[in-house]
Amino acid sequence: xxxxxxxxxxxxxxxxxxxxxxxxxxxxxxxxxxxxxxxxxxxxxxxxxxxxxxxxxxxxxxxxxxxxxxxxxxxxxxxxxxxxxxxxxxxxxxxxxxxxxxxxxxxxxxxxxxxxxxxxxxxxxxxxxxxxxxxxxxxxxxxxxxxxxxxxxxxxxxxxxxxxxxxxxxxxxxxxxxxxxxxxxxxxxxxxxxxxxxxxxxxxxxxxxxxxxxxxxxxxxxxxxxxxxxxxxxxxxxxxxxxxxxxxxxxxxxxxxxxxxxxxxxxxxxxxxxxxxxxxxxxxxxxxxxxxxxxxxxxxxxxxxxxxxxxxxx
Amino acid sequence: xxxxxxxxxxxxxxxxxxxxxxxxxxxxxxxxxxxxxxxxxxxxxxxxxxxxxxxxxxxxxxxxxxxxxxxxxxxxxxxxxxxxxxxxxxxxxxxxxxxxxxxxxxxxxxxxxxxxxxxxxxxxxxxxxxxxxxxxxxxxxxxxxxxxxxxxxxxxxxxxxxxxxxxxxxxxxxxxxxxxxxxxxxxxxxxxxxxxxxxxxxxxxxxxxxxxxxxxxxxxxxxxxxxxxxxxxxxxxxxxxxxxxxxxxxxxxxxxxxxxxxxxxxxxxxxxxxxxxxxxxxxxxxxxxxxxxxxxxxxxxxxxxxxxxxxxxxxxxxxxxxxxxxxxxxxxxxxxxxxxxxxxxxxxxxxxxxxxxxxxxxxxxxxxxxxxxxxxxxxxxxxxxxxxxxxxxxxxxxxxxxxxxxxxxxxxxxxxxxxxxxxxxxxxxxxxxxxxxxxxxxxxxxxxxxxxxxxxxxxxxxxxxxxxxxxxxxxxxxxxxxxxxxxxxxxxxxxxxxxxxxxxxxxxxxxxxxxxxxxxxxxxxxxxxxxxxxxxxxxxxxxxxxxxxxxxxxxxxxxxxxxxxxxxxxxxxxxxxxxxxxxxxxxxxxxxxxxxxxxxxxxxxxxxxxxxxxxxxxxxxxxxxxxxxxxxxxxxxxxxxxxxxxxxxxxxxxxxxxxxxxxxxx
Numbered sequence: 001x002x003x004x005x006x007x008x009x010x011x012x013x014x015x016x017x018x019x020x021x022x023x024x025x026x027x028x029x030x031x032x033x034x035x036x037x038x039x040x041x042x043x044x045x046x047x048x049x050x051x052x053x054x055x056x057x058x059x060x061x062x063x064x065x066x067x068x069x070x071x072x073x074x075x076x077x078x079x080x081x082x083x084x085x086x087x088x089x090x091x092x093x094x095x096x097x098x099x100x101x102x103x104x105x106x107x108x109x110x111x112x113x114x115x116x117x118x119x120x121x122x123x124x125x126x127x128x129x130x131x132x133x134x135x136x137x138x139x140x141x142x143x144x145x146x147x148x149x150x151x152x153x154x155x156x157x158x159x160x161x162x163x164x165x166x167x168x169x170x171x172x173x174x175x176x177x178x179x180x181x182x183x184x185x186x187x188x189x190x191x192x193x194x195x196x197x198x199x200x201x202x203x204x205x206x207x208x209x210x211x212x213x214x215x216x217x218x219x220x221x222x223x224x225x226x227x228x229x230x231x232x233x234x235x236x237x238x239x240x241x242x243x244x245x246x247x248x249x250x251x252x253x254x255x256x257x258x259x260x261x262x263x264x265x266x267x268x269x270x271x272x273x274x275x276x277x278x279x280x281x282x283x284x285x286x287x288x289x290x291x292x293x294x295x296x297x298x299x300x301x302x303x304x305x306x307x308x309x310x311x312x313x314x
Numbered sequence: 315x316x317x318x319x320x321x322x323x324x325x326x327x328x329x330x331x332x333x334x335x336x337x338x339x340x341x342x343x344x345x346x347x348x349x350x351x352x353x354x355x356x357x358x359x360x361x362x363x364x365x366x367x368x369x370x371x372x373x374x375x376x377x378x379x380x381x382x383x384x385x386x387x388x389x390x391x392x393x394x395x396x397x398x399x400x401x402x403x404x405x406x407x408x409x410x411x412x413x414x415x416x417x418x419x420x421x422x423x424x425x426x427x428x429x430x431x432x433x434x435x436x437x438x439x440x441x442x443x444x445x446x447x448x449x450x451x452x453x454x455x456x457x458x459x460x461x462x463x464x465x466x467x468x469x470x471x472x473x474x475x476x477x478x479x480x481x482x483x484x485x486x487x488x489x490x491x492x493x494x495x496x497x498x499x500x501x502x503x504x505x506x507x508x509x510x511x512x513x514x515x516x517x518x519x520x521x522x523x524x525x526x527x528x529x530x531x532x533x534x535x536x537x538x539x540x541x542x543x544x545x546x547x548x549x550x551x552x553x554x555x556x557x558x559x560x561x562x563x564x565x566x567x568x569x570x571x572x573x574x575x576x577x578x579x580x581x582x583x584x585x586x587x588x589x590x591x592x593x594x595x596x597x598x599x600x601x602x603x604x605x606x607x608x609x610x611x612x613x614x615x616x617x618x619x620x621x622x623x624x625x626x627x628x629x630x631x632x633x634x635x636x637x638x639x640x641x642x643x644x645x646x647x648x649x650x651x652x653x654x655x656x657x658x659x660x661x662x663x664x665x666x667x668x669x670x671x672x673x674x675x676x677x678x679x680x681x682x683x684x685x686x687x688x689x690x691x692x693x694x695x696x697x698x699x700x701x702x703x704x705x706x707x708x709x710x711x712x713x714x715x716x717x718x719x720x721x722x723x724x725x726x727x728x729x730x731x732x733x734x735x736x737x738x739x740x741x742x743x744x745x746x747x748x749x750x751x752x753x754x755x756x757x758x759x760x761x762x763x764x765x766x767x768x769x770x771x772x773x774x775x776x777x778x779x780x781x782x783x784x785x786x787x788x789x790x791x792x793x794x795x796x797x798x799x800x801x802x803x804x805x806x807x808x809x810x811x812x813x814x815x816x817x818x819x820x821x822x823x824x825x826x827x828x829x830x831x832x833x834x835x836x837x838x839x840x841x842x843x844x845x846x847x848x849x850x851x852x853x854x855x856x857x858x859x860x861x862x863x864x865x866x867x868x869x870x871x872x873x874x875x876x877x878x879x880x881x882x883x884x885x886x887x888x889x890x891x892x893x894x895x896x897x898x899x900x901x902x903x904x905x906x907x908x909x910x911x912x913x914x915x916x917x918x919x920x921x922x923x924x925x926x927x928x929x930x931x932x933x934x935x936x937x938x939x940x941x942x943x944x945x946x947x948x949x950x951x952x953x954x955x956x957x958x959x960x961x962x963x964x965x966x967x968x969x970x971x972x973x974x975x976x977x978x979x980x
Contacts, residue, residue, distance in 0.1 A: 029419025036609070036620055052420050059419035062611040063530050066943045070378075070526040077530055091943065144729045145848065153847060157934070158941045179847045180928035180937070183623050183839060190626055191843035194714050195721055208625070287625040 025262050029059035031078045033068045038293070039206055039283045040082045043107070045297040047081055047272055054312050056265050069095040078255045079104075079269060084111045085248025086204075087159050092253060102259070104252040104266075108273025109206055112247050113161065115152065115218040116203035116210070118189075120196050129219045131170065134200065138173035141198045146175040153188055153201035154178045161202065162228075162241045166220075169239035174200075189213065206279040208287045220244030271311040278304075328761055336754050340745030355747050358779045366781055371946030378526045392527040400533045403479045407532075410434070410478070411471035428471070430688040431462050431697050433681045438644065440677045445651035457644035465702035466615065466637040473614035474641065476607070477600050480536050484544045484596040489589070491544075492551025493577060502552065509545040514915070514959040516922040516933065517542055517606050518940045519952030525610060535603075535612035543599035550592035554585035590653035597649055598831070601642045605833045615641075616833070623839050629709035635836035642831035713840055721844065728850050736796055736849055743792040748779040751788075759961065763968035770964070774957040783932060783954045790931040790958065793849060793924070794917040797856035801913055805861045806906065809868025810894070813902075819869060826862040834859055834923050842927055852924035860916040867909025871902030901977060907970035914962045918955055932958075 032048050034041045048058040061077055069091050071077035083092045095101040117128060124140055127133025141150030152174045154163045163176045179185040185201060186209055192199035193213055200218070203209055220243055226233040227243040234242035252269060259266040282300060285291045291299075301308065347355040381388035408414045409429055415422040435458045442451035461470040495502035517538055524541075528534040558581050566580035582589070608616030615638050622630030688695035746754075755775040760768025778787045812819040838855050845851045875898055883897040899906075921933030928934075932955050939948030 027418075027421060029421070031419075036617070037624055038621070048420070057419040057421045061530055062613060062617070064521075064525075064610055064940075066941050067522050067525050067610070068530070070522065070943065071530045074526070143846070144725070145732070156928070156941075158938050177847060178928050180924075180926040180934070183626075183835075184842045184847050184927045186626050187839045187842040188846055191717050191721070191846075194717050197721075 025264060027057050028261070029057040030258075030262060030265055031059050031061045031076070033063040033071075033077050033080045034060050035063070035065050035068075035082075038208070038286050039279055042282045042286060042293055042296055042300075043081045043274060043279070044079075045293055046274070046300055047079070047269065049297055049301055050272065050308050050312065051265055051268060053308075054264065054268060056262060066091050069101065072253065072255050073098055073100040075100075075255050075257055078258050080253050082107060082109075083251045083253055085250065086111050086113050086161075086246070088251075089248075092251060095253070100256050101253055102256050104254050104270050106249040106273070107252050109250045109276050109279055110247050111250055112205040112217070112276075113155075113159075113202065113245050114220070115200055116215055117200045117218065118193055118196075118213055118215040121198060121200075121215075124198065129216045131172075131218050131220045134218055135170075135172045135174075141174070141200055146177070149173050149175040150200070152176050153185065153199065155182070155185065155202040156180055159202075161245060163202070165239070165241040166243075169234075169236045169242035170220075171236070206276050206283065208280075208283045211280055211284045212288055218244075223247075268311050272308075332754060332757060336746060336750065337742065339747055339750050340742050343745050343747045355749070358748050358782060358784055360782070362780065363782045364780050367944070367946035367950045369946065370949050371944060374523050374945045378523065389527060393529060396528040396533045396537070399479065399483070399536055403475065403532060403536065406478050407472065407475040410475045411468060427685075427688060427695055429681065430684040430695050431467055432694060433684040434471070435459060435462070436680045436684075437677055438648075440673045441648060442651070444673050445648055445655055450647060450651055454644045454648055457640045460640050461637055462697040463701070463703050464633050464637065465697075465699070465704065466618070466634060467697055469613070469615045469618050469634065470637055470641060472612075473601075473604055473616065473638070476532065476536055476539070476604075476612055476614065477597065477641075477645065480539050480543065480600045481593070481596050483536075484540050484600070485547055485593050487540070488544045488547025488592060488596065489551050489582075491548045492555060495548070495552040496555040496581075505548070509548055510960050510963075511953075511956050512541055513545045514918065514956035515949070515952040516919070516936050516955055517603070518922050518936045519948040520945075521606075521610060521940060522943050522945050522948070531611045532613065535607035535610050538610070539600055539603040539607055542603055543596050546595040546599065547592040550595065551585075551589060554588035554592070555581055557588070558584045587653055590649065594646060594649045594653070597645050598642060601638060601645070601831055604638060605835055619833050619835055623835055626839070627710070628713055628840060629705045629707060631836050631839065632709050633705060635832050638833060639828050639831045643827060646827070713843060717843055724844050728845055732850060736792075736853070739796055740789070740792045740849075743788040743795075744785065746788060748784045751784070752776050752779060755961065759965055762965050767964055767968060771961045774961055778954045778957060781950050781954065783935065783951060786930065786932050786935055786951075787954055787958065789929070790918075790921060790933070790955070793852060793929060793931055794856065794914065794921070794958075797853050798860060798910070798913050798917050800853070801857045801860045801917070802864050802910060804857070805864025805913070806868045806909070809865040809870075809909070810872055810898075812865065813869035813872025822865060822869075826865055829858055830862045834920065835926075838923070838927060847928040849929060851927050852929045855924055855927070856917050856920045859920050860913045863912035863916060864909050867905050867912065868902070871905025871909070872898055874905070875901045904970045904974040904977060907966055907973060911963055911966040911970070914966070915959055918959045918962075921955060 030051060032044045034044050044060060048060060051058050061071075063071060063077060065088065068077055068080055072080060073095060083089075092101075092103070096103055115131075115134075117134070121140075122128050125133055125137035127136070138150035139148060141152070142148060143151045145151070150173055152163065152167070154176045155161060155178070157178050166172075167174050167176055179188070179202075185203075189199060189201060189203075189209065191197075203217070221227070221235060223244045223246045224233070225246075228240055228246075231238055231240045234240075236242040252272070254266070254269060258269075278300065282296050285296045285299075286293055343356055347353060377388055379389075383391065411428055413424045413428045414426040415424050417423055435455055438458050439451045439455040442454040461467050491505065495505055520541070521538060524538050525534050528537050562580060562584050563576075566576050571580060604612065604614060604616035605619060606616075608614060608620060615634050618634035619631050619638070622628075622634060684694055692698070752772050752775045756768045756772030759771035778784060808822055812822040834855055837858065838851070841851045841854050845854065879897060879901060880893065883893050888897065921929075921931060922936055923933075925931070925933040925937040932951050935951035936948050936955070939945070939951060
């Protein structure tokens with residue numbers, strides 16, 4: 001029995017490798033991490049399927065977004081597909097500094113994070129999406145707890161973002177209330193959207209929310225590094241953070257030993273990219289239309305052969 | 315003059331004085347600091363702060379990377395332990411959910427499928443019939459049919475596999491440590507505070523070191539579950555062994571038992587019914603952990619709940635959440651039935667295997683037949699997807715309807731509670747200067763439980779102040795305090811009602827079971843939709859979760875009153891009202907206090923979950939530490955939560971002891 005299974009496994013492996021484009025190195029599984037949001041899982045699944053096409057063995061391991069760095073350092077985990085400049089930079093830098101984790105370059109998507117309002121608020125506050133127009137109708141966004149100031153629902157404290165500083169620097173009549181998780185953030189948005197009630201909150205892209213709900217990001221004075229560091233730059237000469245938030249790439253990282261063990265796979269991982277528009281469409285398909293993650297990944301692979309055949313060809 | 319002296323001697327004068335001083339200091343602490351320009355009044359001086367979190371982080375770094383035990387590193391040891399658990403876990407999971415495979419990762423080839431759904435349901439029905447009767451069999455079977463029909467089967471089997479592995483390990487460990495505490499009194503004293511910490515330090519606080527030491531994946535989640543779920547088993551085992559009647563032990567001595575025979579042939583069998591209560595607790599706590607375990611790779615139903623709610627799929631969250639409840643109820647009823655099961659009659663050996671073990675044989679036959687059939691018929695192997703039911707958008711639509719029609723009403727209720735109750739209490743607690751907080755805590759504990767308790771409370775409060783978490787700790791006490799007050803005000807009357815009326819009892823009992831096992835995340839999201847992010851939403855979540863012990867202990871207290879006492883009350887002409895207030899409540903007081911104790915414990919254990927809706931308390935600190943992988947910070951904040959819990963527990967235990975003495979004296 002045992003012999004026959006190894007035989008079958010061997011035959012299958014042979015079949016896979018003959019159909020693949022590059023000769024695989026080690027047949028140990030490459031462990032790709034998955035987190036608890038759809039976009040990242042789809043992203044990891046596509047990369048995994050491409051690596052399989054090239055003849056590599058792949059395993060998906062569910063791991064926490066930040067805690068995974070400990071596993072990437074020890075070599076328990078091998079690849080992470082989405083480290084956001086905006087939320088994961090510190091942890092990534094700390095891990096890269098140990099020498100045991102390497103940055104595999106940009107993942108192609110740009111993270112956008114900013115204040116966001118639903119489209120129906122444009123009737124109430126003419127002049128949106130300009131931030132001054134928002135400030136002029138701050139009282140529209142007030143609640144019992146924050147009146148007379150408007151209520152702005154910020155992200156979890158751990159996301160940073162300097163919203164408290166921004167409100168002070170731009171002298172806005174808003175109070176920042178922090179949600180604990182993004183689930184709470186979207187629950188409030190859904191509730192307000194159903195009632196067509198005023199709301200302004202932290203949203204980010206790529207995500208299904210901007211696809212499901214109609215609305216726009218507020219336009220703040222454009223971000224610059226000087227604006228964050230130098231108080232004299234920007235509208236308010238005495239305060240930093242008197243501008244909008246930076247956009248940033250989403251990085252791929254891997255265990256440092258990956259390049260030695262699977263050099264071909266490392267090349268594919270470095271080349272692999274996905275655009276914001278692709279990701280938006282994929283996430284919408286899965287979260288709003290109920291397509292399975294596997295099927296959505298297969299659809300993308302079928303439609304984008306031109307792109308990935310180049311990555312696999314090297 | 316005499317009246318004045320009596321006034322100062324009266325027991326409650328102390329409490330009124332303490333409250334008045336605290337209130338005055340709390341109200342005037344800020345102006346005082348401004349007037350004297352003494353910032354230390356409201357803030358613990360930062361140069362005196364102990365950088366314990368930095369030391370702890372460094373210690374864990376060392377433990378993870380460098381700790382060397384001569385022949386191997388510390389991490390080798392923990393990895394070895396985790397491989398010991400991983401092997402049986404993999405087998406069980408293959409049998410229940412994934413099927414047996416050869417090879418690794420995507421190269422793996424399935425050799426044999428998992429047990430078919432029909433076989434699993436049949437095994438459970440047989441167990442139900444064996445443990446009690448057909449009613450139980452129907453209940454347990456029905457619960458698992460729900461899992462199949464609502465399409466939760468695969469995830470449920472993953473969760474069930476971790477229960478199957480975690481529960482025996484937790485029980486064996488708990489029993490082993492319990493036996494040690496029974497044999498060695500010094501070990502008992504040593505382990506008690508450790509058990510307190512294991513139960514009260516939030517799991518998030520030690521998640522990161524567990525992940526690094528035990529590796530990523532389901533095993534780390536199992537270890538975290540065991541840390542949380544084992545302590546009650548230790549406590550119950552120790553209690554059960556100690557309360558074996560001395561006559562039984564004597565009898566064992568007389569017939570000449572050795573030490574080992576005494577333990578396994580005399581003590582453990584006589585303590586079995588109480589030990590099974592511990593088993594039941596381990597099962598329930600394991601299921602309580604599924605959400606947190608799924609955050610670090612356990613998968614299963616917990617992951618379904620989390621990911622459904624992240625896409626705001628309320629119906630999906632409820633279906634997966636109810637699946638956890640249903641599984642908890644089935645396992646709970648089964649394990650309780652095993653406790654109460656009368657010993658089976660011994661049948662003569664010449665009957666043949668079939669006649670002696672009819673259930674075992676039938677079950678084996680069904681398992682084998684369905685397994686073979688499953689190889690050819692997919693519908694036997696796994697429940698056909700076309701026949702699954704779903705509530706679809708029903709729950710989301712219902713939520714939308716409530717939201718559109720009643721939001722304003724809810725908003726009014728919320729504003730009322732905020733202005734009348736929450737904000738004044740918050741102001742009171744956040745105003746208390748830390749120095750007075752330490753003194754007041756020490757005085758209160760001393761008054762209730764003597765100088766030792768007073769000293770301990772003062773030291774623990776000093777720890778909280780010195781680690782720089784004073785303000786967050788006060789917010790914690792305010793939020794938990796208000797929630798416990800409300801939960802208790804709702805729960806005790808409900809419990810009293812249920813205690814006097816069996817029909818009410820069964821309904822209330824079912825609701826409490828559901829509230830305790832339904833992952834709080836499931837109702838947290840709708841609560842946020844109706845009440846927005848903030849303290850009020852957090853309070854509702856805590857109240858819902860902490861209600862159960864208040865109800866259960868009150869009902870238990872009322873039910874366990876000696877009927878003769880009630881008879882005596884009736885004979886002496888009590889009205890029902892007098893009977894309740896003068897006879898039943900005083901007699902049930904120890905039980906009520908125990909219920910209060912448990913309500914506080916559950917409220918504190920909800921802190922980390924409420925941090926997910928944006929409270930600014932110790933729970934948030936623990937959560938921030940987790941998301942930044944800052945081990946030391948998380949553990950120190952977790953210790954602060956634990957100390958608050960321990961102080962509350964000790965004070966209430968002292969109170970309940972004295973009230974028990976009063977009841978017995980009466």
